[in-house]
Amino acid sequence: MNEYSSKLLENTVNELSRLPGIGKKTALRLALHILKEDMNYAVNLGKSIIKMREDIIFCEKCNNISDNKICGICSNHKRDENLICVVESTQDVIAIENTSQFNGLYHVLGGIISPVEGIGPNDLFIGGLIRRLSAEKIKEIILALPSTVEGDTTAFYIYKLLKDFDIEITTIAKGISIGEELEYADEITLGRSILNRHPFSKL
């Protein structure tokens, strides 16, 4: 005899526990919560998951996930088309959008170069970026990649590809966090924030 009195519950617990960070106990808690909520919730949740997976596509321009061939950001004419921010993933797009500090377009690589995980430049959407350079009127490309060995490798790889084009290539600032005490910052970050100092009046 299984510990669950219901096969239906067991199935849902098994499926939920395949999600990252969700163990069997959490999955059970979630499943029992769904059972307590009214029918509509379970139906909406289940259908939204299936519909999302079946219908979502990648934007042909920026490779971000999208409901249409061209995503809502790329097709928004209020955004600055001269400026492209290169990021690793959709999560990074959402993180930058949440800052409300960027009004340009994005380019989602879909990963970063990682020899350990067997991800090379050809696995990323870098060709699409080169194509955009001729098709669009881009003036500046911001490399907003993680501050790790892999992120730096990827940024340097893209920089080498782009440096002969007539565009400005920038990268996001690295330095101490807002609200951080100097004594607790790590040496490398603090060192970078001294090297990258800028006129006091500028922000």
Place this chain on the structure above:
Amino acid sequence: MNEYSSKLLENTVNELSRLPGIGKKTALRLALHILKEDMNYAVNLGKSIIKMREDIIFCEKCNNISDNKICGICSNHKRDENLICVVESTQDVIAIENTSQFNGLYHVLGGIISPVEGIGPNDLFIGGLIRRLSAEKIKEIILALPSTVEGDTTAFYIYKLLKDFDIEITTIAKGISIGEELEYADEITLGRSILNRHPFSKL
């Protein structure tokens, strides 16, 4: 413009973030994971949630969640029908089943008496327990309720109802946890475990 480039993604994130302990960021992580997995997973997950919510019922005998009118535990003839363990919820049934120390039947109250939350005896499946006393050949009822004010109140209420029947009424032992140091146990628990001492040879 919303921070999500896709309405489909946004819907799923909103539905997932209604689950307990799942915030917007976790919901986004789960949704993006579902997008990365193959189509089958999303379909199985979505369908299992809907089917569970639509088809699960409560066992007519013990009130545990079940796929049929009588649950798998109640209909299992290998289990000891003389012994009924009264618990608050399905989670508790699963917790006790996982111990492999109990081979009787259960009775799920569906909550405990809690004046603060407006839950009285009539909101619980206590009537069903009384009916079982005449319909089944029960010799012992174990009260396995939480060791809280509400749990004790509920246990005492049920005890009063049952004490005139010709059955043994027991409660699960309270004491220090296995592997616990005495100096870190709270006074009340340690006190109870001294009061409830039993012959050394008995387990």
